[in-house]
Amino acid sequence: METKRTASPIVRQPGEGARRWFFGGGVHTWKATEQETAGAFLLFEDEMSLNKVTPLHTHPESDETLYVLAGEILFSMDGTDYRLAAGGVALAPRGVPHAFKVLQEGTRILCLQTPGVAQAFYDGASEPLGASPDSGAGSPDGGHLPVDFGRIRESGRLNGGIDIIGPPPFPET
Template identity: 75%
Template sequence: MKTKSSASAVVLQPGEGARRWFFGGGVQTWKATEEDTAGAFLLFEDEMALNKVTPLHTHPDSDETLYILAGEILMNMDGTEHRVAAGGVVIAPRGVPHAFKVLQEGTRMLCLHTPGGAQAFYFGASEPLSLGENSGAVDFDRIRASGQLNGGIEILGAPPFPEP
Protein backbone atom coordinates (compact mmCIF):
# COMPACT_ATOMS: atom_id res chain seq x y z
CA MET A 1 0.00 0.00 0.00
CA LYS A 2 1.15 3.52 -0.72
CA THR A 3 1.98 5.73 2.24
CA LYS A 4 1.55 9.48 2.54
CA SER A 5 4.57 11.72 2.97
CA SER A 6 3.45 12.93 6.40
CA ALA A 7 1.62 11.34 9.31
CA SER A 8 -2.00 12.14 10.15
CA ALA A 9 -3.37 12.98 13.56
CA VAL A 10 -5.46 10.04 14.84
CA VAL A 11 -7.90 10.07 17.75
CA LEU A 12 -10.02 6.96 18.26
CA GLN A 13 -12.38 6.17 21.10
CA PRO A 14 -12.70 2.64 22.58
CA GLY A 15 -14.20 0.30 20.00
CA GLU A 16 -13.43 2.61 17.08
CA GLY A 17 -11.33 1.60 14.08
CA ALA A 18 -11.90 -0.56 11.02
CA ARG A 19 -12.78 -4.11 12.06
CA ARG A 20 -11.53 -7.07 10.01
CA TRP A 21 -11.80 -10.87 10.37
CA PHE A 22 -8.26 -12.28 10.18
CA PHE A 23 -8.29 -15.68 8.45
CA GLY A 24 -6.03 -17.09 11.19
CA GLY A 25 -8.86 -16.59 13.69
CA GLY A 26 -9.64 -13.32 15.39
CA VAL A 27 -11.08 -9.87 15.00
CA GLN A 28 -8.61 -7.09 14.28
CA THR A 29 -9.53 -3.48 15.02
CA TRP A 30 -7.13 -1.24 13.16
CA LYS A 31 -6.02 1.69 15.31
CA ALA A 32 -3.27 3.28 13.19
CA THR A 33 -2.56 2.30 9.60
CA GLU A 34 0.64 2.76 7.63
CA GLU A 35 -1.08 5.61 5.82
CA ASP A 36 -1.88 7.31 9.14
CA THR A 37 1.74 7.05 10.32
CA ALA A 38 3.53 7.76 7.00
CA GLY A 39 4.86 4.18 7.15
CA ALA A 40 6.35 4.49 10.66
CA PHE A 41 4.18 1.73 12.13
CA LEU A 42 0.99 -0.32 11.99
CA LEU A 43 -1.10 -0.81 15.17
CA PHE A 44 -4.15 -3.01 15.66
CA GLU A 45 -6.02 -4.70 18.48
CA ASP A 46 -6.54 -8.45 18.07
CA GLU A 47 -9.38 -10.33 19.84
CA MET A 48 -8.73 -14.06 19.62
CA ALA A 49 -10.53 -17.29 20.38
CA LEU A 50 -9.30 -19.88 22.88
CA ASN A 51 -6.72 -22.27 21.30
CA LYS A 52 -6.01 -20.05 18.28
CA VAL A 53 -2.50 -20.82 17.02
CA THR A 54 -0.23 -19.17 14.49
CA PRO A 55 2.16 -21.03 12.24
CA LEU A 56 5.86 -20.65 12.95
CA HIS A 57 6.80 -17.49 11.06
CA THR A 58 9.00 -14.41 10.81
CA HIS A 59 8.41 -10.84 9.75
CA PRO A 60 11.44 -10.09 7.56
CA ASP A 61 10.97 -6.32 7.34
CA SER A 62 9.42 -5.28 10.66
CA ASP A 63 9.73 -5.84 14.39
CA GLU A 64 6.51 -7.15 15.97
CA THR A 65 5.56 -6.08 19.48
CA LEU A 66 2.62 -7.75 21.24
CA TYR A 67 1.14 -6.20 24.38
CA ILE A 68 -1.33 -8.53 26.10
CA LEU A 69 -4.41 -6.56 27.19
CA ALA A 70 -6.42 -9.50 28.57
CA GLY A 71 -6.00 -13.27 28.81
CA GLU A 72 -2.83 -15.25 28.18
CA ILE A 73 -0.77 -16.65 25.31
CA LEU A 74 1.95 -19.25 25.02
CA MET A 75 4.72 -17.68 22.90
CA ASN A 76 7.30 -19.78 21.12
CA MET A 77 10.18 -17.38 20.47
CA ASP A 78 13.05 -18.91 18.51
CA GLY A 79 12.32 -22.36 20.01
CA THR A 80 11.76 -21.31 23.63
CA GLU A 81 8.25 -21.20 25.14
CA HIS A 82 7.04 -18.40 27.41
CA ARG A 83 3.63 -17.91 29.05
CA VAL A 84 2.64 -14.24 28.72
CA ALA A 85 -0.37 -12.90 30.64
CA ALA A 86 -2.26 -9.58 30.65
CA GLY A 87 0.18 -6.71 31.08
CA GLY A 88 3.02 -8.69 29.51
CA VAL A 89 4.86 -7.75 26.35
CA VAL A 90 6.65 -9.72 23.63
CA ILE A 91 9.04 -8.25 21.08
CA ALA A 92 9.89 -10.39 18.06
CA PRO A 93 12.67 -8.63 16.14
CA ARG A 94 12.53 -8.94 12.37
CA GLY A 95 13.68 -12.34 11.18
CA VAL A 96 13.25 -14.12 14.55
CA PRO A 97 11.05 -17.25 14.25
CA HIS A 98 7.99 -17.13 16.50
CA ALA A 99 4.44 -18.43 16.97
CA PHE A 100 1.81 -18.24 19.67
CA LYS A 101 -1.18 -20.10 21.06
CA VAL A 102 -4.10 -18.48 22.90
CA LEU A 103 -4.50 -20.05 26.36
CA GLN A 104 -7.57 -18.19 27.69
CA GLU A 105 -10.98 -17.23 26.35
CA GLY A 106 -11.26 -13.46 25.85
CA THR A 107 -7.58 -12.92 25.05
CA ARG A 108 -6.90 -9.52 23.48
CA MET A 109 -3.65 -7.88 22.50
CA LEU A 110 -2.23 -4.87 20.75
CA CYS A 111 0.01 -5.72 17.79
CA LEU A 112 2.56 -3.13 16.67
CA HIS A 113 4.71 -3.50 13.55
CA THR A 114 7.66 -1.11 13.22
CA PRO A 115 8.30 0.18 10.72
CA GLY A 116 5.08 -0.20 8.79
CA GLY A 117 5.22 -2.57 5.85
CA ALA A 118 3.15 -5.56 6.96
CA GLN A 119 -0.23 -3.91 6.36
CA ALA A 120 -0.65 -5.33 2.85
CA PHE A 121 -0.18 -8.85 4.29
CA TYR A 122 -2.80 -8.34 7.02
CA PHE A 123 -5.19 -6.67 4.59
CA GLY A 124 -4.85 -9.58 2.14
CA ALA A 125 -5.30 -12.13 4.93
CA SER A 126 -8.50 -10.61 6.30
CA GLU A 127 -11.87 -9.24 5.28
CA PRO A 128 -14.03 -6.39 6.60
CA LEU A 129 -16.59 -7.19 9.30
CA SER A 130 -19.99 -5.55 9.46
CA LEU A 131 -21.17 -4.10 12.75
CA GLY A 132 -22.22 -6.98 14.99
CA GLU A 133 -20.21 -9.64 13.10
CA ASN A 134 -17.48 -11.31 15.13
CA SER A 135 -16.19 -14.30 13.19
CA GLY A 136 -15.48 -15.97 9.90
CA ALA A 137 -13.78 -19.07 8.54
CA VAL A 138 -10.17 -19.89 9.49
CA ASP A 139 -8.19 -20.25 6.24
CA PHE A 140 -4.42 -20.75 6.55
CA ASP A 141 -4.11 -21.14 2.76
CA ARG A 142 -5.28 -17.53 2.34
CA ILE A 143 -2.77 -16.41 4.97
CA ARG A 144 0.06 -18.17 3.13
CA ALA A 145 -1.13 -16.75 -0.22
CA SER A 146 -1.27 -13.21 1.16
CA GLY A 147 2.27 -13.58 2.52
CA GLN A 148 3.54 -14.77 -0.85
CA LEU A 149 1.73 -12.00 -2.74
CA ASN A 150 2.20 -9.08 -0.32
CA GLY A 151 5.28 -9.91 1.74
CA GLY A 152 5.34 -8.88 5.38
CA ILE A 153 5.56 -12.46 6.66
CA GLU A 154 7.43 -15.65 5.94
CA ILE A 155 5.71 -18.88 7.01
CA LEU A 156 8.33 -21.35 8.21
CA GLY A 157 6.15 -24.27 9.25
CA ALA A 158 3.26 -25.63 11.25
CA PRO A 159 2.42 -24.31 14.72
CA PRO A 160 5.03 -25.69 17.17
CA PHE A 161 2.40 -26.63 19.78
CA PRO A 162 0.73 -29.99 20.50
CA GLU A 163 -2.89 -30.37 19.36
CA PRO A 164 -5.44 -29.57 22.12
Protein backbone atom coordinates (compact mmCIF):
# COMPACT_ATOMS: atom_id res chain seq x y z
CA MET A 1 0.00 0.00 0.00
CA GLU A 2 1.41 3.38 -1.04
CA THR A 3 1.38 6.23 1.46
CA LYS A 4 0.10 9.51 0.06
CA ARG A 5 2.57 12.35 0.47
CA THR A 6 1.20 15.64 1.73
CA ALA A 7 2.77 19.07 1.90
CA SER A 8 4.12 20.42 5.18
CA PRO A 9 2.95 23.77 6.55
CA ILE A 10 5.62 26.40 5.80
CA VAL A 11 6.03 29.92 7.16
CA ARG A 12 9.33 31.69 6.47
CA GLN A 13 10.15 35.29 7.24
CA PRO A 14 12.38 37.44 4.98
CA GLY A 15 15.89 36.00 4.98
CA GLU A 16 14.80 32.65 6.44
CA GLY A 17 15.48 29.37 4.71
CA ALA A 18 18.58 27.27 4.06
CA ARG A 19 21.21 29.24 2.14
CA ARG A 20 23.39 27.51 -0.45
CA TRP A 21 26.15 28.73 -2.78
CA PHE A 22 25.07 27.63 -6.27
CA PHE A 23 27.99 26.71 -8.51
CA GLY A 24 26.33 28.55 -11.41
CA GLY A 25 26.92 31.73 -9.36
CA GLY A 26 24.82 33.24 -6.60
CA VAL A 27 23.29 32.36 -3.28
CA HIS A 28 20.03 30.43 -3.13
CA THR A 29 17.73 30.83 -0.14
CA TRP A 30 15.33 27.89 -0.04
CA LYS A 31 11.77 29.08 0.61
CA ALA A 32 9.98 25.76 -0.06
CA THR A 33 11.70 22.50 -0.96
CA GLU A 34 10.46 19.60 -3.02
CA GLN A 35 10.13 17.54 0.16
CA GLU A 36 8.14 20.24 2.00
CA THR A 37 5.64 20.64 -0.88
CA ALA A 38 5.31 16.89 -1.54
CA GLY A 39 6.74 17.53 -5.01
CA ALA A 40 4.13 20.12 -6.01
CA PHE A 41 6.74 22.86 -6.46
CA LEU A 42 10.20 24.14 -5.56
CA LEU A 43 10.70 27.81 -4.58
CA PHE A 44 13.95 29.68 -3.96
CA GLU A 45 15.34 33.20 -3.98
CA ASP A 46 18.55 33.74 -5.95
CA GLU A 47 20.91 36.66 -5.09
CA MET A 48 23.26 37.20 -8.03
CA SER A 49 26.29 39.26 -9.01
CA LEU A 50 26.45 41.67 -11.93
CA ASN A 51 27.07 39.91 -15.29
CA LYS A 52 26.22 36.40 -14.01
CA VAL A 53 25.09 34.30 -16.97
CA THR A 54 23.53 30.88 -17.27
CA PRO A 55 24.23 28.48 -20.11
CA LEU A 56 21.41 27.81 -22.55
CA HIS A 57 19.39 25.05 -20.90
CA THR A 58 16.02 23.37 -20.51
CA HIS A 59 14.20 21.77 -17.62
CA PRO A 60 12.73 18.60 -19.17
CA GLU A 61 10.28 17.78 -16.36
CA SER A 62 9.29 21.16 -14.89
CA ASP A 63 8.11 24.62 -15.85
CA GLU A 64 10.31 27.43 -14.51
CA THR A 65 8.88 30.80 -13.52
CA LEU A 66 11.25 33.66 -12.69
CA TYR A 67 10.00 36.75 -10.87
CA VAL A 68 12.47 39.64 -10.61
CA LEU A 69 12.47 40.97 -7.04
CA ALA A 70 15.21 43.60 -7.53
CA GLY A 71 17.54 44.66 -10.32
CA GLU A 72 17.31 43.56 -13.94
CA ILE A 73 18.06 40.52 -16.12
CA LEU A 74 18.26 39.86 -19.84
CA PHE A 75 16.17 36.72 -20.35
CA SER A 76 16.58 34.69 -23.52
CA MET A 77 13.83 32.21 -24.32
CA ASP A 78 13.50 30.18 -27.47
CA GLY A 79 15.80 32.58 -29.36
CA THR A 80 14.23 35.89 -28.27
CA ASP A 81 15.72 38.27 -25.66
CA TYR A 82 13.63 40.17 -23.10
CA ARG A 83 14.73 42.75 -20.51
CA LEU A 84 13.02 42.09 -17.18
CA ALA A 85 13.21 44.62 -14.33
CA ALA A 86 11.88 44.36 -10.77
CA GLY A 87 8.27 43.20 -10.94
CA GLY A 88 8.80 41.40 -14.27
CA VAL A 89 8.05 37.73 -14.73
CA ALA A 90 8.95 35.04 -17.26
CA LEU A 91 7.70 31.48 -17.63
CA ALA A 92 9.87 28.93 -19.44
CA PRO A 93 7.69 25.86 -20.04
CA ARG A 94 9.37 22.48 -19.68
CA GLY A 95 11.65 21.71 -22.61
CA VAL A 96 11.89 25.33 -23.86
CA PRO A 97 15.51 26.58 -24.19
CA HIS A 98 16.30 29.59 -22.00
CA ALA A 99 19.12 31.47 -20.26
CA PHE A 100 19.63 34.79 -18.52
CA LYS A 101 22.25 37.41 -17.78
CA VAL A 102 22.28 39.74 -14.76
CA LEU A 103 22.34 43.41 -15.85
CA GLN A 104 22.41 45.18 -12.46
CA GLU A 105 24.30 44.73 -9.20
CA GLY A 106 21.99 43.57 -6.40
CA THR A 107 19.69 41.57 -8.68
CA ARG A 108 17.48 39.03 -6.92
CA ILE A 109 14.95 36.67 -8.47
CA LEU A 110 12.37 34.31 -7.08
CA CYS A 111 12.40 30.98 -8.94
CA LEU A 112 9.38 28.66 -8.94
CA GLN A 113 9.64 25.23 -10.53
CA THR A 114 6.50 23.19 -11.04
CA PRO A 115 6.35 20.39 -10.30
CA GLY A 116 9.18 20.29 -7.77
CA VAL A 117 11.28 17.51 -9.25
CA ALA A 118 14.75 19.11 -9.45
CA GLN A 119 15.82 19.31 -5.79
CA ALA A 120 18.50 16.63 -6.26
CA PHE A 121 20.00 18.64 -9.15
CA TYR A 122 20.24 21.83 -7.08
CA ASP A 123 21.63 19.96 -4.06
CA GLY A 124 24.31 18.38 -6.25
CA ALA A 125 25.17 21.73 -7.85
CA SER A 126 25.45 23.74 -4.64
CA GLU A 127 27.03 23.78 -1.21
CA PRO A 128 25.65 25.04 2.11
CA LEU A 129 27.09 28.42 3.04
CA GLY A 130 29.62 27.99 5.83
CA ALA A 131 30.35 24.37 4.89
CA SER A 132 34.01 25.05 4.03
CA PRO A 133 36.58 27.75 4.83
CA ASP A 134 36.24 29.18 1.29
CA SER A 135 32.43 29.20 1.23
CA GLY A 136 32.16 32.82 2.32
CA ALA A 137 29.46 32.43 4.95
CA GLY A 138 27.72 35.77 5.20
CA SER A 139 29.13 36.92 1.85
CA PRO A 140 26.41 37.70 -0.72
CA ASP A 141 28.38 36.11 -3.56
CA GLY A 142 29.56 32.98 -1.74
CA GLY A 143 33.08 34.21 -1.13
CA HIS A 144 35.86 32.55 -3.10
CA LEU A 145 33.95 29.68 -4.65
CA PRO A 146 34.17 29.85 -8.45
CA VAL A 147 31.37 29.42 -10.96
CA ASP A 148 31.68 25.81 -12.10
CA PHE A 149 29.49 24.89 -15.08
CA GLY A 150 31.17 21.46 -15.17
CA ARG A 151 29.71 20.71 -11.73
CA ILE A 152 26.32 22.01 -12.91
CA ARG A 153 26.41 19.75 -15.99
CA GLU A 154 27.53 16.73 -13.91
CA SER A 155 24.77 17.24 -11.34
CA GLY A 156 22.24 17.40 -14.18
CA ARG A 157 23.63 14.20 -15.67
CA LEU A 158 23.51 12.37 -12.32
CA ASN A 159 20.29 13.83 -10.89
CA GLY A 160 18.20 15.07 -13.82
CA GLY A 161 16.33 18.35 -13.55
CA ILE A 162 18.28 20.24 -16.24
CA ASP A 163 19.74 19.71 -19.70
CA ILE A 164 22.52 22.12 -20.67
CA ILE A 165 22.30 22.51 -24.43
CA GLY A 166 24.81 25.26 -25.18
CA PRO A 167 26.86 28.22 -24.03
CA PRO A 168 25.22 31.45 -22.84
CA PRO A 169 23.50 33.06 -25.87
CA PHE A 170 24.68 36.58 -24.95
CA PRO A 171 27.55 38.56 -26.45
CA GLU A 172 30.53 38.80 -24.12
CA THR A 173 31.02 42.23 -22.52
